[in-house]
Amino acid sequence: MKTGIYSGSFNPIHRGHTALADYLLRHTDLDEIWLVVSPQNPLKDEVSADNDRLTMARLAAEDFPQLQVSDIEFSLPKPSYTIDTLHFLNEKYPENEFVLIIGADNLAVFHLWKDFAELLDNYRIIVYPRKGFEADLEKYPQVEFAADAPLFDVSSTEIRRKVKAGEDVSEFLTPKVYKYIKINHLYC
Numbered sequence: 001m002k003t004g005i006y007s008g009s010f011n012p013i014h015r016g017h018t019a020l021a022d023y024l025l026r027h028t029d030l031d032e033i034w035l036v037v038s039p040q041n042p043l044k045d046e047v048s049a050d051n052d053r054l055t056m057a058r059l060a061a062e063d064f065p066q067l068q069v070s071d072i073e074f075s076l077p078k079p080s081y082t083i084d085t086l087h088f089l090n091e092k093y094p095e096n097e098f099v100l101i102i103g104a105d106n107l108a109v110f111h112l113w114k115d116f117a118e119l120l121d122n123y124r125i126i127v128y129p130r131k132g133f134e135a136d137l138e139k140y141p142q143v144e145f146a147a148d149a150p151l152f153d154v155s156s157t158e159i160r161r162k163v164k165a166g167e168d169v170s171e172f173l174t175p176k177v178y179k180y181i182k183i184n185h186l187y188c
Contacts, residue, residue: 004033006101007082010053012181013060014159014172016152018067020128023149025066028126030099032066038073039080050074052186059176081114086123099124104133107140163187
């Protein structure tokens with residue numbers, strides 16, 4: 001089974017995340033995609049509790065049968081590195097072929113990732129476009145660029161800012177995620 005690994009803080013998960021996953025499921029040979037909710041990143045501010053982000057991801061994925069949510073990195077040593085997560089997943093699920101899904105913004109700093117050469121050598125990597133970032137395909141010819149994947153002019157950072165300012169963000173979120181944020185007074 002070809003399993004896409006799409007990691008992120010998902011703080012909060014929004015329609016751009018699920019639409020991208022849905023696009024990749026329809027336009028690649030992936031059988032499923034796992035949204036891997038990453039533990040708090042020390043480089044990011046305002047990260048909500050792990051449980052809230054995990055719950056919101058599960059709510060957002062409910063309407064996508066090939067989209068699963070994983071908290072696997074919560075139990076791995078911190079900080080969490082993609083290569084370590086993939087090693088763990090390969091041991092636990094040897095029948096799966098794991099495919100890394102990253103944005104062009106991450107490809108721009110890919111050389112800073114732990115064991116990035118091993119990732120390039122041993123894993124298929126699909127890169128999706130991100131506004132303001134060009135995918136350097138000459139530097140990384142072995143990656144697949146999903147050039148036609150939709151670009152979304154929404155970010156979790158912007159959603160948090162809008163919620164804090166009392167602005168309506170319902171168009172960016174699934175109704176269940178929007179309701180969860182409102183009920184739990186997140187990002188206020």
